[in-house]
Amino acid sequence: MAGPRRKKYTSGEGAQYVTRATAMRALQLSLKDFRRLCILKGIYPREPRNRKKAQKGATGIKTLYNKKDIRFLLHEPIIWKFREQKTVGRKIGRAKALKEYSEAKHLMNKPVLIKLDHIVKERYPTFIDALRDMDDCLTLCHLFSTFPSIRHIPRDQSTLCRRLMLEFMQAVIYSKALRKVFISIKGYYFQVEIKGQLITWIMPHQFSFEPQTKEDVDFRIMSTFVQFYIVLLGFVNFRLYHVMNLHYPPRVRRVEETEGTDLVDKMALQSERIAALNYPLVSTTTSIAEEEETALDKFELDGNEASKMEKAYIEADKIQKLKTLFKGMKVFLNREVPREPLVFILRCFGAEISWDKKLFVGATFEESDETITHQVVDRPQIERQYISRYYVQPQWVFDSVNARELLPVERYFIGAVLPPHLSPFVDESKTEAYHPPEEQQLFSNNENENEEEEEITPAPPKITTKEVDVSTKSISSIQKSINDSEESSSEEEDEEGDLGPEALKEKMKMKMIVTPGRMEEKDPFEEKKKEREEYKLREKMVHKKHKALYKSMMKGRALRAKDVKVLTKKRQLIDQKKMLKS
Amino acid sequence: MTAAVESKKKKKVCKRNKKNWRKYIDTKDVDDFLDLQRQEERIGGPASKKKNEELFVIDDLPTKEAAQDRNLPLTKKQRALLPMACYKNLESLTKVPDPITKRNRVRTKEERQATMLKKKRPEGWVSQRVVQARQDRLRTLKKKKAVPKGVVFRNDVWDEKTVLPDLEWLGKDALEHNLSKAKLASIRAPKGIVKKKSVLPALELPHPGTSYNPSVSDHQDLLRLVADKEIELQKKEAHLDRVTSDFFQKVTPAEKQAQWVAEMSQGLVKPELPDLTDDIEIKEEPLSDDEDTKENLRLSINPPTDRLKAKTRKQRRTQKRLREEALQRKYAKVEKKKISDIYALKKLNSSLNNRSEKQKLVAEKRKKLAAAHAGRTKRLAAKPFEEADIDFSRPCELRSSLNLVKKQGSLLSDRYQSLQKRNILAPATKQTKLRKARVKKFVKASHKIEEAGAQIQKRKGMKPRRK
Incomplete structure (x- = not known):
């Protein structure tokens, strides 16, 4: 009737998972090797929906893996390497027991080469996939590059990490891909943009190695991660260099051919120069390719997309200017300044740099050079100062990059109390928050100073939304987009209101030189009403799928606006009270 | 002698033939002489003919040490240089020289080749194996030299295509099988490998308050976050204390000891009243107890079986028949219900619908739950994940100079925690001690020694002896 009785846990949740012990038994590996294999292959434990069923009725919490994952691991060729290593270990033990030390030594020194190329391809099918997952890789590699040789970490791992990190930084310098920088108490945050992917990593502060206990961090596990990330970073570097027509491994231009002739190890000289980050890389093509910038195409778009496009234009323009931020500057670094992060940033944006000759290889000019424009100093005072250059504190460099323009140097002079170093990684929704008048003044001052400076240095002209509005018709339609409509319309009105009717007339005259005519008079109230109606209509066009999200977004915006209103009102009241008192 | 005696007795013997002559002639002296000569030849000539140097040695080593030196056993290396013991059988035992002074010996193969090649190679003949080995060595050295010393990346993994042989004539299954066996086709990876295990970013963007020179409001924000977390933790701790340790009344050690003594001496007779009547009672009681225990031992849980009560075969048959009939x-x-179910189709349909609706609801619920738990750290191991403390600097530690920045937190442990948070690593405590099973040790009865016997018997059943 009902057929043979089915056994429990042969289907469904119960058949999907295996415990770690079972997996290890199936793969015939020790726990150490199993952990290594899982990390290298990117297979991690799972949480079942119903733990009791997944553990086949066993209570307690066990580490579970997907059965299919484990079956996939069975085919991995590097398992055979692990098994070989195991037998070699046994042979070493045997040789030691027989007191054949030379044999044991020979076996111990035998290199173990585990190839991970195929795993990189498997885990990251495309180059973009790899770039998306670089954060961990770069942070860990940079961290390990500062490590001395410790137990459980292969001796050459840290040197290899350092080499690859330097190569990556060189590639960033060459492609000018750096976007944001931040000095935190943990280390230096860098954000670069490669192929449209934002990659962030932390460079540790100088001399920051601290020994750690076993209970705190499992060094062996972290080292295994690094083992994989090294291979990943190597291939990413290779690809980046080839896309940019550079030699890989990188070669730097020889300054003087005779310099290295009496050295035994020329490779060491080369790697030292690469570490300096101050030599240009040698290209594979002889002709110097002009930096071809893909200009953004302009399309006639409307509504939301148009506003997005406009934003993209502004962003692209800003980035274009950022890339040549420090161009033409000659910077000298004092010896107390952290060299590596500063050289990396300054070189990314086109500055020429040098430092004390005795500090590090790669100094190009001396401190006494009169053409130096800026000197980065981090001490309260300096004995001998040149009048031809600015003495600034290192924060100026970081803040200028984040502001995407050269900030006035006065606030960063030697001994000056620095303005706060603000994070560039702030959530944009926070900008809608209430800003007290003091803060507003602080930033408006900044802008004013910039305008003053414009006369002296050709700083990038600020692009306001209005200019764009006038320039192209297509973008004027953008203004009507949902996101910006309120702000822009109010701005326009404000400006027009400020000008007054006569001045406006004058302005219009100035604009229309060809045929003196009369502008069509428009009722501003009517216009506003019409706009409002259109806006409502457009709101109705929002897809049903996104309606809830849109509503919540608008609600949040209104709430924030209300908060701001309340706070400004409060402030006003307080100010009034103060006024009355005084 | 006997022959001589006989010959004396037998006066007349025939010596006509050579054979007869030989039979009766006495050759003893000749034989003795020849024996002596042969023996001397074997030993190496008579001593009288040898030179002094050959026979005598000037003993110029004076002391005991020299004698010891001479008698020292050979070292391993020296012994290895000696000719093999098995060749001793092949050596001649006599010192008699070879009668044929010019013997033609067949030379070995190697000797023959050596003379042939001497002109070509100054070192003479070398076996083919050695020549091959030399060539191999050269080749490997060349190969080694070509391999770069460090790790080198010289291919683009994302731009490689495995070139497969043209095997269109094979069927699909056969092709798949052959390719996988030849390791040309890679095993298809499960989809989950590429998927990220958590929606959390690998590197959390820093709080603006963690800047080395933060603005006051940002720093205050951060401090508030830290303080809130700390307060929450303290609250939790206080709650746990209230619910656990404060829950029970506290007892001083002295009180505890007194309680323990009282508990342990339950049912024991107090040594204050040594009465005669009591004594008798005490003696009687344990006896009755013993009897009880014996009876208890005899009893089993199941009722006793009785052979007479066993079922007959007939009874069993009926039982079986009844079971089958049932x-x-x-x-x-x-079967009957199946027929009647045809009329209940409507009902069945509605129940099916109900079920599918229920499943839909469950699926929706699950989806909602998944959305709510999007950034949650999953429970991967027995040890739960604990979020690390937020790194921050105290107001007194803030310096505006980059040189004087006080570093906070460890990047390595930060990474380790992040991996755990993103469901990549299962949180675990590192096992620093190796756990060994405790083994009970006993001395086998057959291995007990008489002298210690008394001692061991005393210890029997008590704490095992460990070495």
């Missing part, structure tokens, strides 16, 4: 009835009932 089963038949059950089947019949089910």
